[in-house]
Amino acid sequence: MEADEIVSILHVDEAEVYKIEKEILTVRIADKHVIETKGIRDDGVAIRIVKDKRINGIKISSDKTSLRDIDIKGERHEEWKGLPATSNVKPFNGYDKALDDLSIEDYLEISKSMLNHANKFKLDNFSGSIHLIKERVELTNSNGVNLNDKATYILTNINADKDNVSGVGFSSSRTLNRFDYLDAVEYASQMAIRSLNAKRCDEDYYSIIFEPYALAELLSFVFAYNFNSKMYREKRSCLYNRLDEQIASEILTVYDDGRIEDGLGSKAFDDEGLETKRTPLIEDGIFKNIIYDTFYACKDSRESTANGLRVGYPVGRASEPSITPSMHNIVIKEGEYSKEEMIKDTRKGLLVGRLWYTYPVNPEQGDFSCTARSGIFLIENGEIKHPCKMVRIIDNLKRFMLNISAISKERKQVLQWHAIPCVASYIKVDKIRAIPI
Numbered sequence: 001m002e003a004d005e006i007v008s009i010l011h012v013d014e015a016e017v018y019k020i021e022k023e024i025l026t027v028r029i030a031d032k033h034v035i036e037t038k039g040i041r042d043d044g045v046a047i048r049i050v051k052d053k054r055i056n057g058i059k060i061s062s063d064k065t066s067l068r069d070i071d072i073k074g075e076r077h078e079e080w081k082g083l084p085a086t087s088n089v090k091p092f093n094g095y096d097k098a099l100d101d102l103s104i105e106d107y108l109e110i111s112k113s114m115l116n117h118a119n120k121f122k123l124d125n126f127s128g129s130i131h132l133i134k135e136r137v138e139l140t141n142s143n144g145v146n147l148n149d150k151a152t153y154i155l156t157n158i159n160a161d162k163d164n165v166s167g168v169g170f171s172s173s174r175t176l177n178r179f180d181y182l183d184a185v186e187y188a189s190q191m192a193i194r195s196l197n198a199k200r201c202d203e204d205y206y207s208i209i210f211e212p213y214a215l216a217e218l219l220s221f222v223f224a225y226n227f228n229s230k231m232y233r234e235k236r237s238c239l240y241n242r243l244d245e246q247i248a249s250e251i252l253t254v255y256d257d258g259r260i261e262d263g264l265g266s267k268a269f270d271d272e273g274l275e276t277k278r279t280p281l282i283e284d285g286i287f288k289n290i291i292y293d294t295f296y297a298c299k300d301s302r303e304s305t306a307n308g309l310r311v312g313y314p315v316g317r318a319s320e321p322s323i324t325p326s327m328h329n330i331v332i333k334e335g336e337y338s339k340e341e342m343i344k345d346t347r348k349g350l351l352v353g354r355l356w357y358t359y360p361v362n363p364e365q366g367d368f369s370c371t372a373r374s375g376i377f378l379i380e381n382g383e384i385k386h387p388c389k390m391v392r393i394i395d396n397l398k399r400f401m402l403n404i405s406a407i408s409k410e411r412k413q414v415l416q417w418h419a420i421p422c423v424a425s426y427i428k429v430d431k432i433r434a435i436p437i
Helices: 003-010 104-119 181-194 212-227 229-233 294-299 339-344 397-402
Strands: 014-030 033-051 054-060 125-141 146-162 165-173 204-210 254-257 278-283 330-332 348-352 355-362 367-372 376-380 383-387 391-396 404-414 422-436
Touching: 003 014, 003 033, 014 104, 033 104, 104 125, 104 146, 104 181, 125 181, 146 181, 165 181, 204 212, 204 339, 212 229, 212 330, 212 355, 212 367, 212 397, 212 404, 212 422, 229 294, 339 404, 339 422, 391 397, 397 404, 397 422
Parallel strands: 204 348, 330 422
Antiparallel strands: 014 033, 014 125, 033 054, 125 146, 146 165, 204 422, 254 278, 254 330, 348 376, 355 367, 367 391, 376 383, 391 422, 404 422
16 A cells, blocks of 8 residues: 555545565574574564644554554644655665575574684683574655665674683674674684683773773663754753763764665665765764754754664664654764774773673763673783773763773774664773772
8 A cells, every 4th residue: 555545545644654574584502502593574564644743653464454543643743844755865785685695504504604613712602693684675655755675684793601701792794795703703702711810900990991892882872862852852861952062072073874884774765765874973072963853853943864763673674653763873983093002002991892781870961880791901001911800880971972082993883782783993981980890
């Protein structure tokens, strides 16, 4: 059923039809063995309708389902200006035929290669998952939008354990030939091995160098919240009313990019049909933008930043009727340092490879807490001295961003569990309190 037909049948002002065909093939590894291979499909249709500035939606299993289930009552949104209209969208190629054609035998061979590589490290346990995702999307609305897209993704999260110490690794790509899954195995295994015989560190203030995997957790679960138009207009952002002010070190530039090459969140158009783009969030330390979908852009008399998404798991899109403002890829602009130079320039610090239990404690003020679980190393006078046991890190996002003193040239794509894709650097932040656990 087409959007114009829905307008005619229901006598509404606008309609949008969003169809998705999504296949997720997952291999799970535990106890150094493949324990499960499963496939999940998300074939659905999401419909949104607008009547008298009331916006409602429904998810249906097929486009033959009765439309009478859609509730066209509810709150009027007086600021509503309408669904996006026809626009030209530049293509973005997030599809790889080699991934689409990958056989189950070849897919399982990847997991076997990972297990064989892990065996070289004599680990106590090796676990994780590999996800292969294929999706096709069609989006039409009664204002003339008529778009389609297809995408492929492959990614793996790895845990390596040795003598009660763990390491983590991640690798991803939109194409088969760029998927460096053995690098994820190597990284996780080396983190576990290097973290053996850890010592307790002193409670103190340190210069902390966050590796990309750790920084991505902070970006997803602490940083992003504050640049979301919904949270911002509800005054739940710690940066409320500070647009165009300096909020971070001048060496920090962060943007949302819906078109970065090989990005897990990259796509030609958002889930309302607007062409994706790069949106600066922080430029040289200055707060530049928050991200908008159409609904909240109308509320604030702004233009959408093409960030209206139906976020799918583990990545990609979903057949949900509701749209939320969300980032495509959070990207840190590369800095001037190497990891080694950052360590050499640190008098008293910690190198942190992995965080968990990361959450805002008082989001309106920017306070947050997290735990450095493994991959923690004491730095003294420019040298790594020894691995450290777990520490709790307590800080404030506003202070954290102002205390950034170095950013690396090297960047890595990371996707934490149920999080936003990030392209993160090594980043050094001074004067952070660490408490041994």
